[in-house]
Amino acid sequence: MGIEPGRLHFSWISSAEATKYVDVAREVAKEVKALGPAKHFIKKRAEVA
Amino acid sequence: MLEYVEKIRKTAGKLFEEDKVDVFIGYKKGSLPMMNQPVLISNADQVDLLHWDSNCGLNLCNYLTKRTDRIGIVANGCNSRNIVTHITENQISRDQLYIVGIPCKGMIDHRAVQRAVKQKEILAIEEQGNTFTVKGKDFEDTFNKNDYLQRNCLVCTHRNPVIFDEMVAPPVEEQIEVDTYKDVKQIEGMDPEKKWNFFTRIIDKCIRCYACRNACPLCYCPTCFVDESNPQWVGKSSDPIDTMTFHILRAYHCAGRCTDCGACERVCPVGIPMRQFTKKLNKDAQELFSWEAGLTLDQRPLLDVFQPDDYNDFIR
Ligand code: SF4
């Protein structure tokens, strides 16, 4: 749909897997940072008063 | 087609006389040409309302959700697959249903016909086997039905019902060697920027009327995420990003379930080809999991099974 590979991640984490959650979150943040700011799929604030 | 009508009426009549159903769901002629409507009848006196021709593109499975009575229903290939999906998703039970199967030769694309007559007002349509004639105030044109099929019907490989109690006619030949996913492959070949522009362009006329959702039998949630206001998942204006969010999520909610019946595209007032979203998911389901929705009652839906030996790491 035009969202670059790497910007969207899927994972299956049980509520008992706190460390896995932390690891995945770090990994995702790292990869998304490497891609830089998103160009699309950004909702601008409505310009009406 | 006209033989089918007789047979459907007779079967419905018999079902009421033998007290096998409380309601019969079929199509009746629409108030406008090419726009047949769903109809629910409740006794044998009404069977003459029932009709069948190549303008029955709405999906009747919509009317089954959570009913508690005994139901007779007509079903062609794609509708029968939605019935299977409804049964496996516990929206209706098999023993409530008497399914009158219809071998299908495809539905007419009403927009293509309108374009062919240069948007002049069509007052009547008549079918003669493989051709059909449309009439208006000062014109009359005959077309080959196969040149005016809905896009989903052109690539349909399940025209015969997959589940039925009785058939109105012998099965039709299935279309083989159709390249079902030619359009999806083209889109897959684009880079992310191009894809974004493509999908932004195809939905840019969307007025968020949700007719596509309402026409789809998969969309039976009591409150759809787009209607919820606490929490509000997606903005309700026609802001392009909200609209994109709606389309992406609608498609994802149909993943592994869509039968490509084409009802969503058929009903859109502005002609948005939103099957481009669902078709990619259908293609993935088929390529990655050999799954086509609604083919058998014996398999659980794709997204409700888990295998410990799944080849993807992320799921383990
Ligand atoms: S998708 Fe197949 S079964 Fe459904 S209306 Fe078209 S040709 Fe018939």
Ligand code: SF4
């Ligand atoms: S998403 Fe469209 S094509 Fe798929 S089942 Fe729903 S109405 Fe039919």
Ligand code: SF4
């Ligand atoms: S039917 Fe068409 S206009 Fe209405 S919400 Fe769906 S895509 Fe948008």
